Amino acid sequence: MPSSSTPLPGPLSGLVVIDLTRALSGPYCTLQLAELGARVIKVESPEGDEARWYGPEFDGTSVYFRSINRDKESIVLDLKEPEDRGIFEEMLSVADVLVENFRPGVMERLGFDWNRLSPRFPGLVMASISGFGQDGPYRTRAAYDMVAQAMGGIVSITGTEEGQMTRVGVSIGDLAAGLFATIAIQAALLERVRTGKGSRIDVSMLDCQVALLENAVARFHATGQVPKPEGSRHPLVAPFDIYQAADAPLAICVGNEAQFAKLAAALGRPEWVSDPKLSSPGRRSENQAALKKAMEEALKAKSRCQWIAELEQAGIPTGPVNTVADLAADPQVLARGMLIRPKGERDGMKYAAMPYKMSSIPPDRMHRAAPAVGADRDAVLSTLKEALPHPKGETWPA
């Protein structure tokens, strides 16, 4: 009997994830798994996930929390209490994946570290997300998103051309860790199909920032030059920036010579093509300030909307600088179903969908709102044995 806590239909149907995570990095990871069809059971301490208290709220619950905990179940367990520990172990015996984002050392203190779990649950994939990882000199340090962004170097290359550094507007320190952890978990599940064995996964927020800096790291080592913030322009390619039209800014990106010729023609400056200062992406990048000035001189003749239509027609990648409000009304975003209202959410409330368009994900499936603390206790306990028949995953798929 499908209960209210039936997982979403999706490619990971049948997989069970025990989710000990709080705040953002871990919950964003398990949101991916839930969105892909896994059953995600959020195990909360009696106080609940701390993100339940982050503002703003409506209907008594944090919007922040609701956004990333939809389509999951919740059970409250006190992992220091014998009875609750027993329930947790029973859950582990039918789980495929355990995800946690405590500070390194906490799982050991609870007696649920990999060395103790692995012999008992040999098919279990256990993923830990932490600020700096399970080893190395900083392993015991705490990190939140802003620390990962700052230490990870992304702040040092984000900001104005004058050098004022800023944060990335989304919590990329947490989100990147959530995405890389999801990739590692699925890789471990694929490996388990071959080997029958689970894996230990150790994802660090700092490592994930390094991985995102791939080009900046390579450039620094190749040239010795320390990358800096460059405003809205690309560090290597031009034109590849935001430009002002008569009324509003737009992005224009030119990736090759054919596109540059089309741009020059569209802006009424065909002579640019034979200008030696503009004869390659590298030359244009060196002279990007003068080029930008000349482009904006031409662009001020028409409105953004007119330019986008004309440049698009010419095959030049372009688009407006959208606010979140613009985005929420964008025809493509709406056509792709990227804004969803889970069952149980009030009219007008919408969340970002995850971007998985694939054969086995029906576009019209119904999402569930994030659970109240412990809301699924009965469902979890009663279905623990019947509904989850694959012990330790060795027999998955059943």
Add this chain to the structure above:
Amino acid sequence: MPSSSTPLPGPLSGLVVIDLTRALSGPYCTLQLAELGARVIKVESPEGDEARWYGPEFDGTSVYFRSINRDKESIVLDLKEPEDRGIFEEMLSVADVLVENFRPGVMERLGFDWNRLSPRFPGLVMASISGFGQDGPYRTRAAYDMVAQAMGGIVSITGTEEGQMTRVGVSIGDLAAGLFATIAIQAALLERVRTGKGSRIDVSMLDCQVALLENAVARFHATGQVPKPEGSRHPLVAPFDIYQAADAPLAICVGNEAQFAKLAAALGRPEWVSDPKLSSPGRRSENQAALKKAMEEALKAKSRCQWIAELEQAGIPTGPVNTVADLAADPQVLARGMLIRPKGERDGMKYAAMPYKMSSIPPDRMHRAAPAVGADRDAVLSTLKEALPHPKGETWPA
């Protein structure tokens, strides 16, 4: 006999990926798969991946290209030529995954769209990455990273408090699409274990930006307020920002009341704890400008290094604002092996590793430099039948 093109050891060992992608989003996706142990065969047009021409270069090859195409093989095929089409089809018959990032319509014109491939290769997972997706009003439009960042809203919330918007310093429009595509591909492979069938995956750069905006999208719909750039501070929580010490800036993040009390004590301002203007994360966020001023007044008494030591001791998440040069010398980054020099790269050259620390990834495995155009043609052709024994994936794991 392991040839020079033996894939890295890793959890995806035995899987074969045919990679038609160019530039960044697709190659970053297939880099993840290669890093996890899959065999990635990059199929290049006779001109080669356009990213081979992005500056800066050394030893005659683009650093940009090398950074994201290590640990892959390259074969040149002209997919309009009958003989090369035959080789490509032979490759598909032993492949698990096909990834492409042409504009929608190109695979149809080549005769290799899903409707034609799926009946012939029923186990194939085919992933397409594009600017706006395979359907919707913008499907035929071109997009590069800056267009996705601008249209996707992240630019509108990244920048200075005064409202000067900037790009995210890394190409998050491409990288996010690469990561979400990797997740979808692995989910499809897991599903195939259960069903024996491949899947069609459609990842849009714009959709991926929406997915990264999760909290901003939810906040906007809950409150009606349009999120704006906030400099380096968190939009909802304070203190959660970059602050100036005597000599240099540092990040300080306070997530709860206990941490705030410790911070107040460490800065010699214990009275803050009983100040009603600072009594909750929300109140502190409302009064963050005054709080920041008071904090920087206290912080100027000591150097960044001293403050980091003291705040860390007190358990408050903190860290320096690192440049890429700082990061490249950071003890934790080095201890975690996050900078790698593939075999065939000159001394001193280093690339960002991907952040997968898991049981089946040996920390000391040797990476290979990115291939020259077509460098692995013989290896691919000669091993096509013998080395890749699992037709259409139905029998994977062999």
